[in-house]
Amino acid sequence: MDEPLTPLEDVYARIAKAARIAGRDPASVELIAISKTHPAEAITPLIAQGQRVFGENRVQEAQVKWPELLEATPECSVHLVGQLQSNKADDAVALFDCIHSLDRTSLVKALAKAMDKAGRQVPCFVQVNIGEEEQKGGCAIAEVPALLAEARGAALPVIGLMCVPPLDLEPAPYFALLAKIAADNGLDRLSMGMSNDFETAVMLGATHVRVGSALFGARE
Numbered sequence: 001m002d003e004p005l006t007p008l009e010d011v012y013a014r015i016a017k018a019a020r021i022a023g024r025d026p027a028s029v030e031l032i033a034i035s036k037t038h039p040a041e042a043i044t045p046l047i048a049q050g051q052r053v054f055g056e057n058r059v060q061e062a063q064v065k066w067p068e069l070l071e072a073t074p075e076c077s078v079h080l081v082g083q084l085q086s087n088k089a090d091d092a093v094a095l096f097d098c099i100h101s102l103d104r105t106s107l108v109k110a111l112a113k114a115m116d117k118a119g120r121q122v123p124c125f126v127q128v129n130i131g132e133e134e135q136k137g138g139c140a141i142a143e144v145p146a147l148l149a150e151a152r153g154a155a156l157p158v159i160g161l162m163c164v165p166p167l168d169l170e171p172a173p174y175f176a177l178l179a180k181i182a183a184d185n186g187l188d189r190l191s192m193g194m195s196n197d198f199e200t201a202v203m204l205g206a207t208h209v210r211v212g213s214a215l216f217g218a219r220e
């Protein structure tokens with residue numbers, strides 16, 4: 001009998017399979033291991049297996065967990081995938097290697113200022129409220145061009161679009177819509193797909209998938 005795959009190997013194999021079906025190079029998809037709520041002891045085994053890209057959704061939690069992990073493995077990068085308050089922009093720019101939640105003009109200004117001050121360019125995704133849900137974070141679809149123009153005006157490095165589709169609905173149409181909005185705006189990176197739908201996202205062009213529970217188990 002073959003050894004069973006670890007969760008990390010399994011997720012990589014599933015990404016590769018979905019990419020091949022879609023005629024894409026599996027290496028064009030970056031797996032971000034979303035380690036929010038999980039302690040450092042749960043993260044180090046993944047680092048030991050070779051995973052280097054992680055994601056957190058809270059600045060404060062990341063500030064507690066990551067300095068020590070980064071000291072031990074400086075090649076790790078940490079992405080912010082949760083809402084960012086403007087008053088935490090300096091902290092976010094200091095700690096994160098990528099920000100997936102740029103969603104409003106006030107944050108464009110705060111991040112541009114923070115990056116200037118730190119002398120550090122942190123690539124950003126504009127988060128789009130793709131299902132036009134009232135309670136959900138993200139920029140309204142109609143406002144994406146204006147927000148991108150603001151970001152370009154402020155010399156913020158925007159590299160793509162990010163979304164979280166509505167819960168309990170078929171995600172494929174939302175992924176396809178995000179891909180179209182990105183193409184219409186000259187952006188080629190797509191942060192989309194989570195534990196339940198990352199293969200669908202890869203088949204529809206995701207360049208960054210954000211996978212938590214499939215790697216770490218269920219959160220509390």
Ligand SMILES: *Cc1c(COP(=O)(O)O)cnc(C)c1O
Nearest residue numbers: 034057081194195210211212213
């Ligand atoms: C928690 C979270 C994820 C990972 O979710 P899983 O379903 O555990 O894979 C991805 N993206 C964002 C924005 C998240 O907050």
